[in-house]
Amino acid sequence: MLEIRSATKSFGDVLAVDQVSLRVEPGQMVGVIGRSGAGKSSLLRLVNRLVSATSGDILFEGRSISGLSGQDLRAWRARCAMIFQQFNLVNRLDVITNVLIGRIGTAGTLPVMFKHFSTHERGMAAAALDRLDLLPQALQRADTLSGGQQQRVAIARALIQNPKLILADEPIASLDPRNARLVMEALRTINKEDRMTVICNLHTLDAARAYCDRIVGMAQGRLVFDGAPEALTPAVIQEIYGGADDETVDESLTSTIVARHRVAGTAEPRVVQSAH
Numbered sequence: 001m002l003e004i005r006s007a008t009k010s011f012g013d014v015l016a017v018d019q020v021s022l023r024v025e026p027g028q029m030v031g032v033i034g035r036s037g038a039g040k041s042s043l044l045r046l047v048n049r050l051v052s053a054t055s056g057d058i059l060f061e062g063r064s065i066s067g068l069s070g071q072d073l074r075a076w077r078a079r080c081a082m083i084f085q086q087f088n089l090v091n092r093l094d095v096i097t098n099v100l101i102g103r104i105g106t107a108g109t110l111p112v113m114f115k116h117f118s119t120h121e122r123g124m125a126a127a128a129l130d131r132l133d134l135l136p137q138a139l140q141r142a143d144t145l146s147g148g149q150q151q152r153v154a155i156a157r158a159l160i161q162n163p164k165l166i167l168a169d170e171p172i173a174s175l176d177p178r179n180a181r182l183v184m185e186a187l188r189t190i191n192k193e194d195r196m197t198v199i200c201n202l203h204t205l206d207a208a209r210a211y212c213d214r215i216v217g218m219a220q221g222r223l224v225f226d227g228a229p230e231a232l233t234p235a236v237i238q239e240i241y242g243g244a245d246d247e248t249v250d251e252s253l254t255s256t257i258v259a260r261h262r263v264a265g266t267a268e269p270r271v272v273q274s275a276h
């Protein structure tokens, strides 16, 4: 279990994360929503220790990750794989090598730098690509793939880290509707099939409603909502997206694409409330 205890992160005068407390049980798929600048990325970066908390603590399976350094910190980062909006692939390398880069936290930098991968590791990478329907592209340069395919390569790279949780920071923000759906379905399938904990920053309400069991809303660094998608009432949405100016939120501006789809692993299509 991941437990965030009153975590605060300030950058100079800016309170990016303001005393956020959150417990995430294994196997949950949590969507974090909020306006731009609400602190969503900073929260994920605190968990991954890309930034360190100004105060508060973060525990995983009862152990504080706040003071980790050196090998212990690298091991922790391997356990909580991060997926970014811009994919962060090495364009000039082929797809399978990009996936194998996920071994860097476990195998160390030198074997990865010299591309010394075992047959077992290559098998893991191929299996991860196959799972994401990308095995035929394994030997293509990463930059020949579509954005959605590149993001699925990033997910495959995360998988071969054998993570305990996946942190996805706006994974669909750069994608067209079809690719956004494929990426979210891939994350949801991994969450269901592997009981993988996924925490996913999303700037669109409809994607959060469609794919997440639990939604956390942030505004001005604070956690202002934590509940099931069904509990996202207009008043709550106003609180999350409304900001200080009291402007009425036009929900269509927080929606993209996911009007109706079949959630992976469930029998019934789930109708997503959308302003469209």
Ligand SMILES: Nc1ncnc2c1ncn2[C@@H]1O[C@H](COP(=O)(O)OP(=O)(O)OP(=O)(O)O)[C@@H](O)[C@H]1O
Pocket: 011, 014, 015, 016, 034, 035, 036, 037, 038, 039, 040, 041, 042, 043, 203
């Ligand atoms: N490295 C940094 N240095 C200074 N300020 C930062 C830094 N990172 C984030 N901030 C500030 O912290 C606040 C929260 O930013 P953060 O990126 O966490 O929000 P967000 O909700 O993820 O926004 P977006 O959806 O636009 O990415 C913002 O005011 C931002 O300018």
